[in-house]
Amino acid sequence: MSYRALIFDLDGTLADTMPTHYEAWSATISKHGLFMSEDRFYELGGWPTLKVSELAVKEAGLPMELAQQLAVEKESLFERSLHLIQPVAPVVKVAREHRGQMPMAVATGATRHICAEVLGHLGLTDWFKVTVASEEVPTHKPEPDIFLEAARRLGVEAKYCCVYEDTNPGIEAARRAGMQYVDVRTFYTPRRVTPAT
Helix, strand or coil, X not given: CCCCEEEECCECCCECCHHXXXXXXXXXXXXXXXCCCHHHHHHCXXXXXXHHHHHHHHHHCCCCHHHHHHHHHHHHHHHCCHHHCCECHHHHHHHHHHCCCCCEEEECCCCHHHHHHHHHHHCCHHHCCEEEXXXXXXXCCCCCHXXXXXXHHHXXXXXXXXXXXXXXXXXXXXXXXXXXXXXXXXXXXCCCCCXXX
16 A cells, blocks of 8 residues: 655654663663663653653652653753754655655654754754644554554545654554554664663
């Protein structure tokens, strides 16, 4: 089936941000005696910052009130590293080739503020007709809400949308949405901070 719209994840798909996010997480939670492996971090790909923070706090048996503080600290640290972020060149090339040819959206587990900052840094702000951020849907990847909302705003049926994603939760969300998808890991090897296990 041919597609009529493209929907891109942001972190790790359009932007090589995942190592920067992981480093920000590690620095933030280590101050509270917590640790998250990079493999675990990737398992949570597409989760909003607050949701990851709540999980880390819950698993450590710490007061849940700490989750909001950790999320704010982590996002602040990430923002201070924005100048280091590079595009994922082969995925941006796809977006460039389809720009103006078909409707395109970004659907991200990031907040709208962070999404705007990253797209602006990469010079991609006006490439996409629609952006859907984590605070705009009730549930998150691997649930399909964010992709379905992007399709709704684009005015294209889900089955005619093709999603570009880099994590298993994101791929599962696309599948549950009934969309075609491309796993960018098949042609792009994500940069890592620690060796793969």
